[in-house]
Amino acid sequence: MARRRDGDGTRARHRRGRDTHPPRLLHGRLARTNPQIRRPTVTQDPRPKIVRGAKPESGHYEEFLAHPAHFLYRAWKECGELAEFDLHGRRHVLVASPDAQEAVFRAPDEQLSTAAAYQYMVPVFGEGIQYGAPLEVERQQVKFLSNSLRPDKMKAYAQVIAQEAEDFIADWGDEGEKDFYETFKDLVLRTSTHCLMGETFRRKLTTEFGELFHDLEDAISPSAVIDAYSEDEEFARRDKARARLQTMLMQVVAERRASTEEAAPDMLQTFLEARYADGSPLADELIPGMIVWIMFAGFHTSSNTASWVSLELARHPEYQREVAAEVDAVYGHGEDLSFTALRELPTLEGFVDEALRLHPPLVAMMRQVMQPFEYKGNTFEVGTNIVISPYVSHRLPDHFPNPEHFDPHRGLPKHIFAEVSFGGGKRKCIGNAFAYLQVKAIFTALLSRYELSLVDPPESYQEIMPSLILRPSDPCRLRYRRRSRAS
Numbered sequence: 001m002a003r004r005r006d007g008d009g010t011r012a013r014h015r016r017g018r019d020t021h022p023p024r025l026l027h028g029r030l031a032r033t034n035p036q037i038r039r040p041t042v043t044q045d046p047r048p049k050i051v052r053g054a055k056p057e058s059g060h061y062e063e064f065l066a067h068p069a070h071f072l073y074r075a076w077k078e079c080g081e082l083a084e085f086d087l088h089g090r091r092h093v094l095v096a097s098p099d100a101q102e103a104v105f106r107a108p109d110e111q112l113s114t115a116a117a118y119q120y121m122v123p124v125f126g127e128g129i130q131y132g133a134p135l136e137v138e139r140q141q142v143k144f145l146s147n148s149l150r151p152d153k154m155k156a157y158a159q160v161i162a163q164e165a166e167d168f169i170a171d172w173g174d175e176g177e178k179d180f181y182e183t184f185k186d187l188v189l190r191t192s193t194h195c196l197m198g199e200t201f202r203r204k205l206t207t208e209f210g211e212l213f214h215d216l217e218d219a220i221s222p223s224a225v226i227d228a229y230s231e232d233e234e235f236a237r238r239d240k241a242r243a244r245l246q247t248m249l250m251q252v253v254a255e256r257r258a259s260t261e262e263a264a265p266d267m268l269q270t271f272l273e274a275r276y277a278d279g280s281p282l283a284d285e286l287i288p289g290m291i292v293w294i295m296f297a298g299f300h301t302s303s304n305t306a307s308w309v310s311l312e313l314a315r316h317p318e319y320q321r322e323v324a325a326e327v328d329a330v331y332g333h334g335e336d337l338s339f340t341a342l343r344e345l346p347t348l349e350g351f352v353d354e355a356l357r358l359h360p361p362l363v364a365m366m367r368q369v370m371q372p373f374e375y376k377g378n379t380f381e382v383g384t385n386i387v388i389s390p391y392v393s394h395r396l397p398d399h400f401p402n403p404e405h406f407d408p409h410r411g412l413p414k415h416i417f418a419e420v421s422f423g424g425g426k427r428k429c430i431g432n433a434f435a436y437l438q439v440k441a442i443f444t445a446l447l448s449r450y451e452l453s454l455v456d457p458p459e460s461y462q463e464i465m466p467s468l469i470l471r472p473s474d475p476c477r478l479r480y481r482r483r484s485r486a487s
Helices: 061-066 068-079 098-106 119-125 135-147 151-169 180-203 207-218 222-226 233-258 267-272 284-315 317-331 346-358 432-447
Strands: 082-087 090-095 175-179 365-369 373-375 378-380 385-388 450-454 477-482
Touching (some): 151 180, 180 207, 180 233, 180 432, 284 432, 317 432, 346 432, 432 450
Parallel strands (some): 090 385
Antiparallel strands (some): 082 090, 450 477
16 A cells, blocks of 8 residues: 655754753763663663663764664664663663654654754754754744645656656666666756756756765764764865855856746745745845755655665565556556656555665654653653654564565554654655655656666675665665566
């Protein structure tokens, strides 16, 4: 059964809401000075268990740094629903159940703050944007993004993405091999920039833009969670790339302002016309940050998910044939891709859903406690970072039987907060509908022409996390061959 989509998008060194004091522990306990100390085992004790293996100075930081997804999975296997861990003296609690996740996602921002937990994104997006803006300003900026993803806009984007995908594979020939991770990064950069900033910018797109964006992505690393303003080289490259992007994108804004041509139906135009509740416009110097924000919301999810979808298609030829047959039934006579038709591909959508379940791009979503938060007799005190992990949640056997088995027919879990690839509640990722649109349009074009197979042994394709984004290991080599029915 295909997943139903709602289609919603539903430094000054001080930080909005950031707590600068060491977090206090539960139930009035003193701050732990020796993380190796264990509580006595108490039957039915509802308090979070402490994950084993912490070091006196850094806690669990080294293991988290090496592979956040695998560390969080170990924490759940060892501790269950609530798992407490330490990152350089900062207290974190993993919550791993649909009920706990619902409680966190439904809590108000004033109690559980996304902004305070994600201050390491401020140098990426810029001051005055999202987590670097006051809460009420951020809420209005989210509406600006939502306006750029209305159904009428999405219809136009569908045509753009479809044409970009068709052009991209036009010269592939009858067969060959490619690194599909790098391939989809390239393609999704083209589709995203075209939808964001229009055809003129897309046609002038150079490798520089992609390289600058890559430098921003590299800086969203596990180490940034601890100190995003250290003197590490990755952060220096980030700041240099962000400054260059500001210059490039301000030029695009100026050219669009000066243009006498009919307004383009892209996201840039939406931002140029945006007005806050008091009638004031979105300042031009903030528009580059809005563009970077939506690029991260849609680009990361689309390119990484496309990579995993292609890999799982190659791993499971029986399911690949099912998806290809559905594509043939809808587009078997040369029809153009349309937004409406793309919404009527349940087999493909189910496959994408399952790829997202096993390989969610974001493996950790955080909230910082600003006001005491209660759950199952626990009081999470101010300063605690609460962590939700889609990677862990999607492997809970009570909600996903045989969780490591890839099954695109498994359908929706009964609890709506069991599947959290895009978060949940009012903070659901705003780029989810756009990401789905991109992935479905790309694979409709691809599978109407080619079949995919593995190049290397199945066990060689692994999960890696050079940043906080889960992606396939290098190289993600797949073989493509023209289908006999394709014209």
